Each structure stands twice: as C-alpha cells, then as structure tokens.
Amino acid sequence: SEKYQYIIHGGKTPNNELSDKIYVMSVACKNNKKVTFHCTEKDLVGDVPEARYGHSIDVVYSRGKSMGVLFGGRAYIPRAQRTTEKWNSVADCLPHVFLVDFEFGCSTAYILPELQDGLSFHVSIARNDTIYILGGHSLANNVRPANLYRIRVDLPLGSPAVNCTVLPGGISVSSAILTQTNQDEFVVVGGYQLENQKRMVCNVISFEDNKIEIREMETPDWTADIKHSKI
Helix, strand or coil: CCCCEEEEECCECCCCCECCCEEEEEEEEECCCCEEEEEEECCCEECCCCCCECCEEEEEEECCEEEEEEECCEEECCHHHCCCCCCCCEEECCCCEEEEECCCCEEEEECCCCCCCCCECCEEEEECCEEEEECCEECCCCECCCCEEEEEEECCCCCCEEEEEECCCCCCCECCEEEEEECCEEEEECCEEECCEECCCCEEEEEECCEEEEEECCCCCCCHHHHHCCC
C-alpha cells in the first residue's frame, strides 16, 4: 500500500480561495470491486510555500532517499498591495525551488541564479534525481519562453545540493497535458503558444542516458470541436 503515493498541494477553489495544504494519498485497500484511499495532511515547518496554483510538485530520488520538489505557480498579491479593484489580482510566485521532506515535514527554499522569472502552467518531468522544467507562462512579462531547465538534487547525509542548468531545445507552451508512453518517453499535447492561440502541435520528449530530446510528432486528425474551441 505504501509503494505508490500521490502528492497533492495547493490549488484554487471555485470561490477564488488558494490553498497551501499538502496531502499524501496512498491506496489503503484494493479488491476486485473497490479501491480505498488513505489521505494524510502534512504540516510543514521551515520555508513553507505560500498558497498557490499553476505550479508543479514532483518527487526525486537520490542515494536511497526521496524529496519533493515544488516550483512555480501564482499567488495573490500581498494584502498591503491590494485595492478594492485588484483584491483578487495574482502574480507569479518567486522562482524559488522548494525541497519538501515528507517524512519529517520540513521545507527549504533554494534560490538558483538560472531561474530569474516566475513561471506558471509549465510542464515538469521527474526522473531519478532530476526535474526538467519545460515552457510555462510568465505573467509579469506575458510571454511563454521556450524554457528548458534541468534541476538536479543530490541528497547526501548532510545538506542537500540543488543545481540548475539551462538546456537548449525548449518549446514555448503553457497549460499542456503530459503523458508517459514508456519508461523513457513522454508526449506533450495541447496547451497555448500565445494568449489566444491554442497549440495544435504535439511533441515527443525522449531520454537516453542523461540526454533529453524534444521533437514534433505527427499531428493527430483533430475533431472539429477541438479545432474550433477556444480552449
């Protein structure tokens, strides 16, 4: 039951409330007719990530240990900066990388010089001790830069080490769907390339050793509903 666990963090409710809660969910019981899940709320100490949405949270594995990696997203502007007209205005969260220890409930923020701008609705892929951050939308600049970052986490006995590398070959996309097709291959579908322009191209992301390759795949025969819808 502890082999597969699911991490839930943040989000935005229909009432425009943001959550900073973090939950760990696992399968408690499974039989032919019914699956029962067990969900536990985790209280964090240290550099606790603010309530947000449009972010990513993944798990990395290094030296027999695991750690959550949280990045990006949007949050409400600070209360001191709010006005009646802009009470629900949001801004990009600072581009900090948070390491979350689910066992001890500790969170630590890291400032990496390669990450200068806040990003939301990016694509994230976790592989062993590494997170790949692809695309995303910068609200401050209203751009979807062709980002591709590699964030590597080392978990020795002492303090963790986090480093970031800017890689070539990224794509401009936000709010896309990511699905895994085999152990070393993922597919990116949908999303936006501009504010009012859907992204109709699909990409295959493949890994070989420590190399990542992103290439366009044959475009599906989209239905009329997909072609003409706004989202």
